Amino acid sequence: MIHSSVSYLFISLCIGLTFFICSKVMDMLGPSLWDVWNSSGQAMSSEMVACIAVESLSILEKMHSRGYVHGDVKPENFLLGQPSTPQEKKLFLVDLGLATKWRDSANGQHVEYDQRPDMFRGTVRYASVHAHLGRTASRRDDLESLAYTLIFLHRGRLPWQGYQGDNKSFLVCKKKMATSPEMLCCFCPTPLKQFLEIVVNMKFDEEPNYSKLISLFEGLIGPNPAIRPINTDGAQKIIYQVGQKRGRLNVEEEEDGQPKKKVRLGIPATQWISVYNARLPMKQRYHYNVADGRLAQHVDRGNADGLLISCVASCSNLWALIMDAGTGFTHQVYELSPFFLHKEWIMEQWERNFYISSIAGANNGSSLVVMSKGTQYTQQSYKVSDSFPFKWINKKWREGFHVTSMATAGSRWGVVMSRNAGFSDQVVELDFLYPSEGIHRRWDSGYRITSTAATWDQSALILSVPKRKPGDETQETLRTSQFPSTHVKEKWAKNLYLACVCYGRTVS
DSSP states (O other): OOOHHHHHHHHHHSTTOTTOOOHHHHTTSOOBHHHHHHTTTSOOOHHHHHHHHHHHHHHHHHHHHTTEEOSOOSGGGEEEOOTTSTTTTOEEEOOOTTOEESBOTTTOOBOOOOBOTTOOOSOTTTOOHHHHTTBOOOHHHHHHHHHHHHHHHHHSOOTTTTOOSTTHHHHHHHHHHHSOHHHHTTTSOHHHHHHHHHHHTOOTTOOOOHHHHHHHTGGGSOSOGGGOSSOOHHHHHHHHHHHTTGGGOOTTBOTTSOBOOOSOOSOOEEEEEEEEEEOSSOOEEEEEEEOHHHHHHHHHHHHHTTOEEEEEEEETTEEEEEEESOSOOSEEEEEEESSSSOHHHHHHHHHTTOEEEEEEEOTTSOEEEEEEESOSOSEEEEEEESSOOHHHHHHHHHTTEEEEEEEEETTEEEEEEEESOSEEEEEEEEESSOOHHHHHHHHHTTOEEEEEEEOSSOEEEEEEEESSOOSOOOEEEEEESSOOHHHHHHHHTTTEEEEEEEEEEEEO
């Protein structure tokens, strides 16, 4: 229930739209879809769910056209009219407590993309994956929540129900990402699977094709509107319009006729993520699948050739090592430790004016820490955590620190933050797959990837705005199942050099 002052405000903005109703009027309505589902043997017919789908889409289209997203679409927030009245089959959407703008009222533009992994808004069971990950709400989130609502009403249960504890949201999000539309909708009518596939693949600022979505369900709805279980008047005009151009609709293609790229395959995969920056020609060397006992000889040979370590990583308890002549460091030490970030050794090196310049962790819990002199850092802090420590990162940002190194050991995260890192701003992209859309949006805003790390479940990328922009801001990334040795040489030919590399989750 929302406060009456808020609801009256929305009514004044959106007069005449039936989904906006003040809290006092809510008492005059009938049961919620949750109540109806519960009193109907905890299952609903295909036609009932299809009628709910098309009318809900009609309601959301009207709300979205006013520049708002609801933010908490679920069965409890859809109410029918009072029984034994002309409104008893009419659907209403209530509770605007989490509604936000997707469109800037001043200039009419879509709100800017952002991600704050500590900010969750909505109901865990029905929330979109993007809401779990703290991304700015947009129209796609309401539609993904509607998809879960419809599947729940038809099946009676969602696969992620039952999780408990402080990390409930993480576990539910992980399960959502690992459940393909085919798996989730295996006992549902085909239109539900098609609807889910479309909405989970939508871009942040993509305008939904409401007509196309409504048309998916038309075949499940009886021909006589008078005897339908839900009043679909709101969708009738749209259904008619779509009926005139049915031959042009294909749910397997984008609007430009290209095949759709699916992001949730239900088949988790891990890969190497490598990042390349444009640099003036320089000498760079890489080693991978390096056992503990052979690390020293590779480092010594590199040092003898004037190279220092710029990046380290790990895969299958073996190390990857990047050495080059462009680090700017004057001296370097490193430690292989059975502990993930050996505190005593790190503090000893801090006392000697060395700063952490690269870290890596292995699945067995061991770590490789590289510390250097000649960095621009003036102070450092680091944290080891069982989950990605965004709250700590956000706190250190406010204190003038920026992330300069990251690593994982099994499911644990290690993050190093430094003062005087040379960045004017910094953001995080965290996901259960490689966050391609977010990275490209950040690139377009002047950010560049400066740190990467990944576990078996998640990948995290730190993107920063340098205080001094390089002459060539070109940056490229690759994802490969094997260490990208061949690709590295191809990049060198274009004066693109390895800047950071990690191994972990990239596909759901």
